[in-house]
Amino acid sequence: MKYIATFYSHFGAIRFKREAPEGVINIELRPVPRDLSSLVGRVHPL
Numbered sequence: 001m002k003y004i005a006t007f008y009s010h011f012g013a014i015r016f017k018r019e020a021p022e023g024v025i026n027i028e029l030r031p032v033p034r035d036l037s038s039l040v041g042r043v044h045p046l
Helices: 010-019 032-037
Strands: 003-004 043-045
Touching: none
Parallel strands: none
Antiparallel strands: 003 043
C-alpha cells in the first residue's frame, strides 16, 4: 500500500526521511500537490 505523508515544513519532511529505518520504507520527497496542501500534517492512503 502507498501513502502520502504531508508536513508543515520542509524541515519536518527531511528529518522524517533522515530518521526513518533504512530499507523498511521507500521515501521520496516531493512538493505537496495543491489538492492535499490544506490537509498538511496527515497521512493519506493512495
